[in-house]
Amino acid sequence: MSKDLKDIDLKSLPAQFAQLAKKLGRYRVVLFFALVAGVYGFISYQIFTLSSPDTNSSAVDTQVTSLTPHIDVKIVDQLESLNDNSVNVKALFEKARQNPFAE
Secondary structure: OHHHHHHOOOOOHHHHHHHHHHHHHOOHHHHHHHHHHHHHHHHHHHHHHHHOOOOOHHHHHHHHHHOOOOOOHHHHHHHHHHHHHOHHHHHHHHHHHHOOOOO
């Protein structure tokens, strides 16, 4: 095998590549479709793997607990005192509780 490597020189490489291109020229349509199918398969595989990521319950739990809203107790007390002091606000709260999506 070392003899074969010694026989190759840099000046003959372009001629050898041209000869290889001639031999592969008749299969260019098949090679093109094989290349397109390979790229399509790779993209399909990537879409499949990225659309269904592996999840573990501890990561989900930490994200869910970090998303829970926190309402300050002082603000809740202030809103309750405003609700008790004003008849108009009290009526608005009652109306909003009965139909929260009304404008």
